Amino acid sequence: MPAKGAKEEQFKYVLRIAETDINGNLNIILGLSKIKGIGYQTALAIVRHLKIDPNKRIGYLSNEEIKQLEDVISDLTKLKLPSWMYNRRKDYETGLDKHLIGADLIFVARRDVEREQKVNSWRGVRHKLGLKVRGQKTHTTGRLGMTIGVKKEKVETSGGSQKQ
DSSP states (O other): OOOTTOOGGGOOSEEEETTEEEETTSBHHHHHTTSTTOOHHHHHHHHHHHTOOTTSBGGGOOHHHHHHHHHHHHOGGGGOOOGGGOSBOSOTTTOOOBOOOTHHHHHHHHHHHHHHHHTTOHHHHHHHHTOOSSSOOOSSSSOOSOOOOOOOOOOOOOSSOOOO
16 A cells, blocks of 8 residues: 555565565565665664665655665665674775675675685684584584484283283
8 A cells, every 4th residue: 555645656566675676565674684684783774874764665765765775785884883783894805894795795704614614724624524613512403314213122011911
């Protein structure tokens, strides 16, 4: 149902922002959080920076507002967010704080794992072996393969019936 004063043809049922299809019926915060690398808090910071109503449905955004969103999402360092909000702090190659989204995030994470495996760090070895990397217990969890049950012995009863 269109908002007051809005025409039905202005509503976009599917938007493409940052190479991600987003349902137009979602509100802006939830719609932006569908983009890989952008969570709820980051989406909220983007919307507050652009002074867009966070309760507005993403399908009712104008083309100008969509363009502004794409510009900000392409380089989140323009927002001057605190460094703890970025998903790539002190990048290994450049030493700068970055915020990556989409395929870039996946590519860089995979490259980090490959680098650790190459230098045979503890984390790299754990990755190679397919084991837990961050210090979790492995005695009972993280098992791979089929589960094997315990075989119970049959309990023999005496041959005759017992009278009571």
